[in-house]
Amino acid sequence: MMTYALSTARGAGPVYRQLxxxxxxxxxxxxxxxxxxxxxxxxLAAQLGVSVLTVETAYAQLLSEGWIYARPxxxxxxxxxxxxxxxxxxxxxxxxxxxxxxxxxxxxxxLAGGKxxxxxxxFTVWAKIVRRLFAEKRAELLAPTPPAGAPELRAAxxxxxxxxxxxxxxxxxxxxxxxxxxxYAMLVRALGAERPWAVENPGHRxxxxxxxxxxxxVRPVRVDASGLDPAALExxxxxxAHVSPAHQYPTGAVAPAARRYEWLAWAASRSGRVLxxxxxxxxxxxxGLPIPTLQSLDSAGCVVHLETFSRSLAxxxxxxxxxAPEPLLPRFREVFGPLSCTVPNLIQFALADFLSEGHFxxxxxxxxxxxxxxxxxxxxxxxxxxxxxxxxxSEDRAGPHLLLALRTRRSDAEISSRAARLGLRVRMLSSFYxxxxxxxxxxxxxxxxASLAPGSAAGIVARxxxxxx
Amino acid sequence: MMTYALSTARGAGPVYRQLxxxxxxxxxxxxxxxxxxxxxxxxLAAQLGVSVLTVETAYAQLLSEGWIYARPxxxxxxxxxxxxxxxxxxxxxxxxxxxxxxxxxxxxxxLAGGKxxxxxxxFTVWAKIVRRLFAEKRAELLAPTPPAGAPELRAAxxxxxxxxxxxxxxxxxxxxxxxxxxxYAMLVRALGAERPWAVENPGHRxxxxxxxxxxxxVRPVRVDASGLDPAALExxxxxxAHVSPAHQYPTGAVAPAARRYEWLAWAASRSGRVLxxxxxxxxxxxxGLPIPTLQSLDSAGCVVHLETFSRSLAxxxxxxxxxAPEPLLPRFREVFGPLSCTVPNLIQFALADFLSEGHFxxxxxxxxxxxxxxxxxxxxxxxxxxxxxxxxxSEDRAGPHLLLALRTRRSDAEISSRAARLGLRVRMLSSFYxxxxxxxxxxxxxxxxASLAPGSAAGIVARxxxxxx
Numbered sequence: 001m002m003t004y005a006l007s008t009a010r011g012a013g014p015v016y017r018q019l020x021x022x023x024x025x026x027x028x029x030x031x032x033x034x035x036x037x038x039x040x041x042x043x044l045a046a047q048l049g050v051s052v053l054t055v056e057t058a059y060a061q062l063l064s065e066g067w068i069y070a071r072p073x074x075x076x077x078x079x080x081x082x083x084x085x086x087x088x089x090x091x092x093x094x095x096x097x098x099x100x101x102x103x104x105x106x107x108x109x110x111l112a113g114g115k116x117x118x119x120x121x122x123f124t125v126w127a128k129i130v131r132r133l134f135a136e137k138r139a140e141l142l143a144p145t146p147p148a149g150a151p152e153l154r155a156a157x158x159x160x161x162x163x164x165x166x167x168x169x170x171x172x173x174x175x176x177x178x179x180x181x182x183x184y185a186m187l188v189r190a191l192g193a194e195r196p197w198a199v200e201n202p203g204h205r206x207x208x209x210x211x212x213x214x215x216x217x218v219r220p221v222r223v224d225a226s227g228l229d230p231a232a233l234e235x236x237x238x239x240x241a242h243v244s245p246a247h248q249y250p251t252g253a254v255a256p257a258a259r260r261y262e263w264l265a266w267a268a269s270r271s272g273r274v275l276x277x278x279x280x281x282x283x284x285x286x287x288g289l290p291i292p293t294l295q296s297l298d299s300a301g302c303v304v305h306l307e308t309f310s311r312s313l314a315x316x317x318x319x320x321x322x323x324a325p326e327p328l329l330p331r332f333r334e335v336f337g338p339l340s341c342t343v344p345n346l347i348q349f350a351l352a353d354f355l356s357e358g359h360f361x362x363x364x365x366x367x368x369x370x371x372x373x374x375x376x377x378x379x380x381x382x383x384x385x386x387x388x389x390x391x392x393x394s395e396d397r398a399g400p401h402l403l404l405a406l407r408t409r410r411s412d413a414e415i416s417s418r419a420a421r422l423g424l425r426v427r428m429l430s431s432f433y434x435x436x437x438x439x440x441x442x443x444x445x446x447x448x449x450a451s452l453a454p455g456s457a458a459g460i461v462a463r464x465x466x467x468x469x
Numbered sequence: 470m471m472t473y474a475l476s477t478a479r480g481a482g483p484v485y486r487q488l489x490x491x492x493x494x495x496x497x498x499x500x501x502x503x504x505x506x507x508x509x510x511x512x513l514a515a516q517l518g519v520s521v522l523t524v525e526t527a528y529a530q531l532l533s534e535g536w537i538y539a540r541p542x543x544x545x546x547x548x549x550x551x552x553x554x555x556x557x558x559x560x561x562x563x564x565x566x567x568x569x570x571x572x573x574x575x576x577x578x579x580l581a582g583g584k585x586x587x588x589x590x591x592f593t594v595w596a597k598i599v600r601r602l603f604a605e606k607r608a609e610l611l612a613p614t615p616p617a618g619a620p621e622l623r624a625a626x627x628x629x630x631x632x633x634x635x636x637x638x639x640x641x642x643x644x645x646x647x648x649x650x651x652x653y654a655m656l657v658r659a660l661g662a663e664r665p666w667a668v669e670n671p672g673h674r675x676x677x678x679x680x681x682x683x684x685x686x687v688r689p690v691r692v693d694a695s696g697l698d699p700a701a702l703e704x705x706x707x708x709x710a711h712v713s714p715a716h717q718y719p720t721g722a723v724a725p726a727a728r729r730y731e732w733l734a735w736a737a738s739r740s741g742r743v744l745x746x747x748x749x750x751x752x753x754x755x756x757g758l759p760i761p762t763l764q765s766l767d768s769a770g771c772v773v774h775l776e777t778f779s780r781s782l783a784x785x786x787x788x789x790x791x792x793a794p795e796p797l798l799p800r801f802r803e804v805f806g807p808l809s810c811t812v813p814n815l816i817q818f819a820l821a822d823f824l825s826e827g828h829f830x831x832x833x834x835x836x837x838x839x840x841x842x843x844x845x846x847x848x849x850x851x852x853x854x855x856x857x858x859x860x861x862x863s864e865d866r867a868g869p870h871l872l873l874a875l876r877t878r879r880s881d882a883e884i885s886s887r888a889a890r891l892g893l894r895v896r897m898l899s900s901f902y903x904x905x906x907x908x909x910x911x912x913x914x915x916x917x918x919a920s921l922a923p924g925s926a927a928g929i930v931a932r933x934x935x936x937x938x
Binding site: 114116117118126142181193316318319345347 | 585607679810
């Protein structure tokens with residue numbers, strides 16, 4: 001119950017502003033709990049004896065300042081600005097240090113990606129498909145699929161890639177496995193740990209981590225505005241190069257055709273060279289048509305194409321696949337041949353139906369629309385909100401992430417620890433470098449907006465502003 | 470419609486035998502289709518104008534000969550004895566050779582294990598749990614779990630191991646992954662490919678295959694009646710030894726306490742030695758109490774315990790876990806730390822509920838009862854059926870598989886290809902050897918009965934008898 005003494009006396013200032021100050025004060029002090037729902041405008045107006053317009057103006061002001069956020073058809077909520085409660089030290093000390101991913105509690109606001117929004121995920125369709133599978137495919141659910149995955153899933157993926165990426169894929173070339181990291185490990189097993197592997201620097205650190213764990217000699221290679229630098233690649237002595245032409249993470253670089261041909265020329269110039277094309281989130285590009293894949297341009301058969309459904313659907317589905325080029329097919333068959341497919345049948349069959357019944361295409365269309373909307377809202381809130389003049393968007397080419405350069409004297413380490421205290425999960429650009437990051441990477445936040453809800457931009461910017469204080 | 474002219478004339482022999490001969494002839498010739506349901510005794514008696522007792526006697530004889538099989542509450546069915554129809558050669562040639570696991574069609578009768586029976590799998594409970602998760606745990610289903618798995622699953626597994634195997638397991642020591650093969654690969658990544666790895670010979674060939682793919686130097690070590698031979702292990706120069714004390718596959722050896730202590734002494738005698746305890750199907754033992762695990766006996770902390778739910782539930786679930794000993798915990802944390810858990814959240818949460826709500830314990834109790842019944846029926850059918858005197862059971866200690874030694878002059882290759890022609894999937898003992906199998910392994914079939922239905926033994930023995938012809 002919010003009860004405020006509002007004064008209409010002269011000198012007390014406009015009532016909407018008094019209300020605004022009172023609510024802001026309560027949110028700052030934690031008297032209104034983080035993410036608590038505020039009363040409806042009508043209810044609060046009746047309670048305080050003011051007009052609905054007054055409350056509406058106050059809420060609009062708080063919204064634009066980022067103290068509250070709105071959810072369509074749900075109302076307004078307090079932006080979490082205080083540090084979230086933490087486990088007591090005694091409790092924490094009693095247990096061994098948790099794994100990297102096992103934080104004490106979920107962070108209050110996640111700007112580092114890797115999550116899907118439960119409000120947006122097509123649960124109803126999935127529940128229906130799963131129910132049908134339990135009713136109609138019992139024997140199939142229990143009979144192991146071929147090592148590379150169920151034929152229906154491989155066919156559905158091939159057809160999806162034909163429709164969305166213009167790729168001509170024989171289902172026999174599709175090898176399904178439990179997510180991108182499982183595929184990275186299978187690549188090392190298939191192509192050999194003894195060869196040097198080039199990875200993008202900066203890039204997803206997990207890629208290099210998995211290759212190293214599997215015994216590969218990893219060579220980080222610099223990324224410029226068009227992606228992995230071909231001269232640096234040649235100089236690295238690598239025999240396999242892991243590139244993400246559609247959308248380099250975290251720089252956002254999209255490789256132009258010329259760069260793609262340079263890579264292909266690199267691969268073709270010596271026997272046994274292989275390009276791994278990581279097509280992490282090409283479906284979510286903010287603007288423009290999808291760009292033809294590297295594998296489509298490759299006539300020499302030296303590009304392995306990687307797809308994952310982690311970004312487009314949910315990382316917790318754990319499904320990805322590689323598309324082997326014809327010349328490497330026997331080798332991948334040999335490596336996958338003795339193994340069981342790592343994806344449970346239930347998930348394989350459900351995804352196959354989800355793809356082949358058109359649900360995936362519909363979901364992607366909705367996701368793209370939403371991503372574009374969130375991006376527009378974020379850019380506006382950054383321009384007009386409390387970070388205005390204190391930060392700039394330095395990269396937003398392909399989405400669904402952007403680089404935000406804070407004007408601050410804080411070090412990246414200070415920003416990160418401050419973010420953790422504020423209940424914000426953010427990743428600094430510098431954390432994506434293998435080895436020391438260049439000076440110009442400092443103060444840049446990689447802001448991943450794929451899973452943010454429309455209407456949340458102002459609140460997010462308000463919290464980011466606290467980082468720069 | 471089965472219509473036979475039966476004669477009561479003298480010299481025609483008993484009517485039940487005439488009926489028996491007629492039905493047998495029809496099944497052999499394929500006029501009664503494989504797995505076709507026979508008329509009920511009452512219906513056939515009425516149709517042929519004979520007594521129900523006559524039909525009953527005929528069916529009993531055909532049952533005992535293995536030409537027909539019974540299903541409780543469903544009636545009698547023709548045992549498939551003819552070769553199943555195969556794809557036309559033209560069709561087969563058009564596609565590239567399929568992967569090892571991707572046979573042209575499912576074999577008609579699978580005696581090689583690796584499958585679960587859809588009639589027996591607790592689908593109703595799973596469907597209920599999954600429905601509940603979709604309704605109540607949407608946010609949790611989409612938020613990545615810690616790399617080692619969801620805390621609720623790790624806790625449920627720890628509590629299961631406490632109850633079933635008497636193990637004292639801190640959930641922090643549980644690392645969940647997509648099945649045993651994924652765990653084997655993680656072991657190499659954690660313990661190092663540069664060390665020599667001992668594997669059981671004979672043993673599951675996939676174990677050695679995964680280790681080799683991951684770059685490990687694999688040393689096959691002989692298995693005697695108590696399991697992996699400690700003297701041969703010492704001589705192998707291995708630093709890691711993969712053993713299955715509860716139930717060696719395919720020999721069925723159960724390691725006695727003395728052998729376990731020999732292995733532990735081997736591990737303790739040099740720093741850095743590790744034992745991998747593969748507890749593949751200990752829950753399904755045919756008789757006797759479960760034996761304490763190697764990890765429970767180990768005070769030096771050098772045993773990694775492996776569990777999989779492939780045998781106890783279904784291989785297509787793709788869930789297993791390793792229990793790290795305390796001293797290796799930091800190393801496993803380091804390796805799993807940067808990775809995503811390879812098991813989809815839906816499967817993780819469903820299994821956690823299945824375990825913690827007691828469904829798993831109930832299912833295992835039912836499974837054990839069923840396995841014992843099938844085993845008794847199989848042993849009886851082998852003693853009394855058409856293989857009587859032509860084969861012997863040479864090993865059936867722990868279940869759920871037994872070794873059947875055929876008295877035949879055929880080579881193992883001949884038996885295998887004949888089995889394939891008859892639509893039988895069987896594995897020969899000799900196929901489990903790394904390198905040439907010893908002479909005494911010849912003619913032995915590894916008969917896996919974990920997923921066979923009660924009432925099927927006579928039919929199976931009838932088909933096995935064709936192998937020895």
